[in-house]
Each structure stands twice: as C-alpha cells, then as structure tokens.
Amino acid sequence: MNENYKVSSSPHIRDKISSSNIMLLVVIGLLPATIFGIWNFRHENAWILVVVTTAAAVLSEYIYEKLMHKPITIHDFSAVVTGLLLALNLPPTLPWWMGVLGSVFAIVVVKQLFGGLGQNFMNPALAARCFLLISFTGQMTYFVYDGVTGATPLADLKAGEAVNTMDMLIGNIRGTIGETSVIAIMIGAMFLLLMGVIDLTIPGTYIVSFVIFITLFGGHGFDAQYITAHLCGGGLMLGAWFMATDYVTSPITTKGRVLYGVCLGLLTGLFRLFGGSAEGVSYAIIISNLLVPLIEKITLPKPFGKGGEK
Amino acid sequence: MNSCAERIYNGLIKENPTFVLMLGMCPTLAVTTSAINGIGMGLSTTAVLVMSNMLISMLRKIIPDSVRMPAFIVVVASFVTIVDFLLEGFVPSLYDSLGLYIPLIVVNCIILGRAESYASKNPVLPSIFDGIGMGLGFTLGLTCIGIVRELIGAGQVFGFQIMPDSYQPITIFILAPGAFFVLACLVALQNKLKNSAAKKGKQVARAAGCGAGCAACGNRAACGGHMSALPADEKEKEE
Numbered sequence: 001m002n003e004n005y006k007v008s009s010s011p012h013i014r015d016k017i018s019s020s021n022i023m024l025l026v027v028i029g030l031l032p033a034t035i036f037g038i039w040n041f042r043h044e045n046a047w048i049l050v051v052v053t054t055a056a057a058v059l060s061e062y063i064y065e066k067l068m069h070k071p072i073t074i075h076d077f078s079a080v081v082t083g084l085l086l087a088l089n090l091p092p093t094l095p096w097w098m099g100v101l102g103s104v105f106a107i108v109v110v111k112q113l114f115g116g117l118g119q120n121f122m123n124p125a126l127a128a129r130c131f132l133l134i135s136f137t138g139q140m141t142y143f144v145y146d147g148v149t150g151a152t153p154l155a156d157l158k159a160g161e162a163v164n165t166m167d168m169l170i171g172n173i174r175g176t177i178g179e180t181s182v183i184a185i186m187i188g189a190m191f192l193l194l195m196g197v198i199d200l201t202i203p204g205t206y207i208v209s210f211v212i213f214i215t216l217f218g219g220h221g222f223d224a225q226y227i228t229a230h231l232c233g234g235g236l237m238l239g240a241w242f243m244a245t246d247y248v249t250s251p252i253t254t255k256g257r258v259l260y261g262v263c264l265g266l267l268t269g270l271f272r273l274f275g276g277s278a279e280g281v282s283y284a285i286i287i288s289n290l291l292v293p294l295i296e297k298i299t300l301p302k303p304f305g306k307g308g309e310k
Numbered sequence: 311m312n313s314c315a316e317r318i319y320n321g322l323i324k325e326n327p328t329f330v331l332m333l334g335m336c337p338t339l340a341v342t343t344s345a346i347n348g349i350g351m352g353l354s355t356t357a358v359l360v361m362s363n364m365l366i367s368m369l370r371k372i373i374p375d376s377v378r379m380p381a382f383i384v385v386v387a388s389f390v391t392i393v394d395f396l397l398e399g400f401v402p403s404l405y406d407s408l409g410l411y412i413p414l415i416v417v418n419c420i421i422l423g424r425a426e427s428y429a430s431k432n433p434v435l436p437s438i439f440d441g442i443g444m445g446l447g448f449t450l451g452l453t454c455i456g457i458v459r460e461l462i463g464a465g466q467v468f469g470f471q472i473m474p475d476s477y478q479p480i481t482i483f484i485l486a487p488g489a490f491f492v493l494a495c496l497v498a499l500q501n502k503l504k505n506s507a508a509k510k511g512k513q514v515a516r517a518a519g520c521g522a523g524c525a526a527c528g529n530r531a532a533c534g535g536h537m538s539a540l541p542a543d544e545k546e547k548e549e
Contacts, residue, residue, distance in 0.1 A: 101480075109491070135482040 019117065022247075023077035025197050029188035030084055030242065036184035037177035041092035043147055046177050050087040053099035057083025060107040070116070078117045082106050085125035085243060088178025089235065089282065090132070093144050098136055102128040122289035123249050126239075126282045133282070141277075143174035150174060154233035155278040157226075165225060168232035179235040189241035201254055203240040205261025206268075207231065213269030236268065239281040249289040256292075256299035263288045263295075314439035321443025327420045328451025328493075329500045334420045337411045338452060339489040345468050348456030349449060350404045354393050354412060356445025359421050361389045363429040363441035370430045382425045387416045420448060458492045459483045 038047045061079040065072050073079075083103050090099055106128035111120045133140045143152050152174050153163040167173050171181025178185075192198045211227055220226040231237070244250065244264055251260050264284050271280020327333045337355070342348045365385050366373075373381045394412050397405040405412065415421065424444055429437040457467055463483030465473035473479075482488050 095478075098478075131482060131487075134485060134487070135480045136478065137481070 018076075019078065020076040022197055023081050025192060025195050026081050026242070027077060027084065029192040029197070030081070030088065030178070032184040032187040033088060033178040033181060033238065034084065036171055036181045037088060037092075040171055040180060041145075041177060044092035044144055046092040049090060049092065049094060049096055049099050050084070050177060052096045053087035053090065053103050054080060054083035056100040056103035057086065057107050060104045061112070064108050064112045068112075073117060076117065079107060082111070082124045085123075085178075086128050088238060089125060089129045089176050091140060091143055091175075092177050093142055094132075094136075094139055098132055098139065102132045105131050118248055120248055122286045123243050123246050126243055126286050126289075129282050130286060145172070145174040152234065152278065153229065154272070157229050157233060158272070158278040163229050163233070165228050165232060168229060176235065179238045182232045182237050185237045185241060189237075192241070198241065198245040201257040202245050202250055202261045202264075205258050206240045206244055206264045207236075209262045209265025210236070210269050211265075213266055214273070217269065217273055230272070234272075234279045235281040239268075239285055240264075244285050244288070249292060251292055251295050251299065253296075253299045253301060256295045259295050259299065260288055260292065263291060313436050317436055317439040318443035318446070321440065321445070321447040322450060323447070325444075326447040326451060327444055328448055328455070329497050331420075331423075332497075333423055334418050334448060335493075337414065337418065338455065339486070339493065341408055341411050342452050342456040342459055342489060342492075343484045344407075344460040344464070344466075345453055345456040346404070347407055348452035348454075350397075350401070351408055351411060352445070352449025352452040354397065354408070355415055355418060355420065355448055356442065358386065358389045358393055358415050359424060359445045359448075360438055360441035362386045362421055363424055363437040364434060365389075366425045366429040367432060367434045367437035373430070378426075378430065379422075382422060382430075383416065386421050386425070390415045420444060454496060455489070455492050458496070459488055462492075463488055 034050060038050060040046075058074050058079045062072060062074050064070075065074075083106075086102050086106055087099060090102070106124035110122065110124040110127040111117065114120050143150065151159070153168055156163050164173075168180075169182050171184060173180050189198070189203070193200065211231070214227055214230050215222050218226060218230070244261070251257050267284035267287055268280050271283055272278065321327070325331055328338055334355070337351050341351045362382075362385050366382060369381070369385075390413065393415070397408070397412060424440060428440045432440070461467055461472060462480050463485075465471060465477045465479050480488075483492065
C-alpha cells in the first residue's frame with residue numbers, strides 16, 4: 001500500500017523489454033544466416049571464424065571493463081551481436097586472428113572508448129570490417145566457394161557478366177559468411193519484424209531508394225533481372241535489415257529514418273556503380289551513421305505549443 | 311646557461327609540442343608514415359625554428375607591434391625556402407616523400423607560436439635554445455609516432471625489417487586513420503605516466519606551464535588565464 005505514495009521521477013511505467021531482451025532477439029534473428037553460412041562454407045571451416053570472432057568480442061568487452069573498473073555488461077548480449085555481425089561480414093577463408101583483431105577493434109576502439117553501449121557513433125561491427133578491409137585488402141577480398149576461388153557475383157555484375165539470380169537468392173555463391181543467402185537473412189528479418197524489434201522504415205526506404213538509383217543510373221533501365229541481382233548480391237540485405245537498423249546509430253524519428261534510409265540507398269548506389277570496388281554497403285552505412293546527428297538535428301520534432309514561434 | 315638547459319627540457323618534455331601542446335598536428339598526422347619521414351620533418355622544422363627564433367629575437371626591438379605577424383611570416387618563409395631547396399638538392403628521396411609539407415612549415419603553428427610567445431620577447435641566446443628544445447621535442451614526437459606506425463603498418467623500423475617474415479602488416483597504420491590511432495594512444499600513454507607520477511607525489515611538469523604569466527602568453531584566449539592560476543595554487547598548498 002505504501003508503495004503507491006512513493007515519489008519518484010519518470011518513467012513510471014516500464015515495459016518488460018530490456019536491451020538484453022532485444023539483443024537476444026537480434027541474435028536469434030541472425031541465427032538462420034549464421035547457420036546457413038556455416039553450412040555453406042563448411043569446406044572452409046567457417047564455423048571456427050564465427051566462434052572465435054564472437055568469443056573475442058565478448059572477451060574483449062569483459063577484459064576492458066574489468067581493467068577500467070566499469071560494470072561488466074557482457075550479459076546484455078550486445079557484444080555477442082557485434083561479434084556475430086562482424087563474423088558474418090568476413091570472408092570464410094580469413095585467418096582467425098584477423099577476426100580477433102577486428103573484434104577487439106570493434107569493442108575497444110569503436111564501442112568502449114566512446115562510452116560503451118549506446119554511445120558508439122558508428123556501427124562497431126561495420127567499422128571493424130572496414131578496418132580489416134583497409135588493413136588486409138587481399139585476404140578480405142579473397143572469396144572461395146566449394147574450393148574454387150573467384151569473384152563475387154556482384155563483381156561479375158560490375159564487370160558486365162551474367163549472374164545466376166536464383167543462386168544468389170538461395171545463397172550457394174561466393175561471398176562473406178553471412179551475406180550470401182537472401183532467404184536465410186529474410187527469415188531472420190521477418191522474425192525481428194514480427195517481434196517488433198525493427199520496423200520497416202529504414203530497410204524499406206533504403207531498398208526503395210537504392211532501386212530507384214540503380215534504375216536511373218545503372219545503365220540497364222528498369223531491368224528486373226539486373227535489379228534483383230543487385231539487391232541479392234553483396235551485403236545489401238544483411239546491411240539493410242540488421243546493421244542499418246542498429247538502434248544506437250540510426251535516427252529516432254520516422255522522418256529522420258526516412259532521410260537516413262534514402263541517404264543509405266544513394267550512397268550504396270553511388271559506391272556500387274561509380275566506386276572503385278564492387279561493394280559499398282559497409283561504407284554507405286558507416287558514413288550514414290556519421291550523418292545521423294545532423295539528421296536528428298533537422299528532424300527534431302517541435303514541442304507542443306511551440307508551433308507559432310519563429 | 312641554466313636557462314638554456316631549462317629551455318631544452320621545456321621543449322622536449324614539459325611543453326612537448328606534439329604530445330602536450332598538440333601543435334603542428336597537420337604535419338604530425340600526415341608525414342609520419344615512417345620513422346625516417348618523422349625525423350626528416352622534425353629536423354627540417356627544427357632548423358627553421360632555430361633560425362627564425364634567432365632572427366626574430368634579434369629584430370624584436372625593430373619590428374613594429376602592429377605588423378609583427380607579416381614580419382614573422384616573411385622571416386619564417388625565407389628560412390623555409392632555404393630548407394626546401396637544400397632538401398631538394400641533397401636528400402631528394404626524403405624531399406619527395408615529404409612533398410608539400412616542407413613549404414607548409416611556413417604556417418606551422420609551432421614556429422609562429424614560438425616567435426610570438428617567446429622569441430619576440432626574449433634575448434637571442436635563450437631564443438635559440440628555445441628553438442632547439444621545441445624542435446627536438448617535435449622531432450621526438452614525430453619519430454615516436456613514425457616508429458610505431460612503421461612497425462605495425464610495415465613491420466619495419468627505419469627501413470629495417472624488424473618483424474618476422476610471417477608477420478602480416480596492418481596496412482591501416484601507415485594510412486591516414488592509423489595516424490590518429492597512434493597519436494591518441496601515445497598521448498593517452500603519456501598522460502597515464504604523468505598521472506601515476508603525480509599520484510606518487512612527484513613534482514610533475516604541468517601541461518601549460520606558462521611561467522611568464524598570462525599577460526605575455528599567446529594562448530591566453532584559449533585557456534582564459536586559469537592555467538597559470540593552477541600551479542600557483544598548488545605551490546601554496548605544498549608550501
């Protein structure tokens with residue numbers, strides 16, 4: 001009875017959902033792509049890289065917080081998500097210690113040095129991927145499928161060669177561990193959509209604006225086969241559903257999310273069509289992450305009653 | 311002579327331009343892709359700094375206060391031109407790798423900063439030693455950054471292979487982002503050492519130890535005068 005009279009500041013009503021719940025749901029959402037990737041690259045022993053990278057992310061978070069006398073936050077699964085996302089963004093043949101280095105960079109430099117979960121200014125997993133891509137370009141762009149080395153379908157597409165869209169949809173192609181199968185990614189994304197963890201705004205505007213850009217500047221007009229190949233190739237789907245929607249590094253308001261999605265679509269299209277390499281999703285996402293504070297500034301909602309003020 | 315030694319200590323450690331004053335960041339970040347570039351840039355700057363400090367100190371009573379900046383620039387630019395030609399003539403490979411950053415020494419804020427805050431107010435000899443100290447401090451900073459970047463990014467130091475052949479160089483360290491990582495880590499390390507020394511009760515050289523007082527300081531606007539107030543307060547406590 002006495003509790004009713006307790007005076008406390010807001011919030012007064014709390015939802016049961018917590019950051020560890022959300023992160024756990026994201027891990028579950030990533031599982032289809034992870035399992036498919038491990039199976040798809042079983043000859044390359046991709047599972048070792050996935051396990052080592054994820055474990056390194058959790059461990060480096062624990063060690064850093066221990067050393068800095070901060071509360072240990074590994075139980076909120078955010079480090080697991082970062083490590084897993086990073087692993088899914090790495091080619092299966094990458095030496096395991098490079099995955100570890102990437103994890104340490106993601107957690108210590110990008111996340112913890114800026115204040116931990118909720119304070120990082122860009123997606124840690126993608127920042128680490130770009131770090132590795134710049135440092136070890138050779139290994140990061142070395143793709144093998146079933147023991148055969150070659151270019152990714154996206155690179156073939158850029159070179160003007162024909163690609164098999166059906167294979168790209170199912171995922172038995174060359175690529176990073178988690179990006180190959182659109183179907184597996186979509187199963188996870190649908191799960192997150194149904195659970196209310198992510199909403200359609202960012203991936204929707206991202207994909208639509210990317211399609212418009214490709215149609216206008218791709219040189220093929222509205223060629224359904226070409227557009228589908230672009231959508232299924234590379235990290236676009238994984239990026240759009242799992243990494244662009246990261247709560248910390250995406251805008252809060254719907255207007256802001258639309259702007260952010262359009263920004264992502266334009267940058268990805270720009271990098272893929274006119275850039276030096278075939279893929280540009282990771283750079284597009286981290287650059288848009290940097291734009292988020294500005295987007296938030298121009299889409300700041302007006303407080304009630306302030307409408308007439310100039 | 312004591313004040314000369316103090317000037318060199320001041321430039322190397324107490325007010326090290328790279329790690330403490332954070333001046334001249336543009337060449338610091340841009341040319342330190344290898345240790346030899348760091349030393350080359352540092353020594354070129356030192357040469358210019360010593361000469362310009364000397365000349366400005368000699369001319370300090372002739373230069374009218376209202377046009378001192380253009381006068382300083384002319385003096386500095388003359389020496390930079392000399393260094394530029396000397397480097398091009400005698401060490402062309404270093405000249406090629408430093409490139410644009412040699413002419414840019416003209417607007418290096420360490421040189422103008424020392425001219426404004428020290429050489430234009432002090433006699434010739436201390437000014438020369440101030441230039442040597444600051445220049446060597448800058449060289450030290452650049453070489454440290456260069457060594458770390460070259461070691462991690464290329465597995466070498468001064469062009470000699472240090473790491474075993476199996477070492478896979480982390481290329482990002484000799485690219486632009488690596489400069490920021492290494493500088494940040496070295497500054498953090500330096501602060502850490504200073505802080506733990508301060509905890510042990512040792513007398514620590516303060517960051518902006520502007521002993522001459524705020525009136526004479528070119529950085530007064532930035533610190534608002536409280537920097538010199540701090541050490542004074544501490545001295546009182548100690549006494």
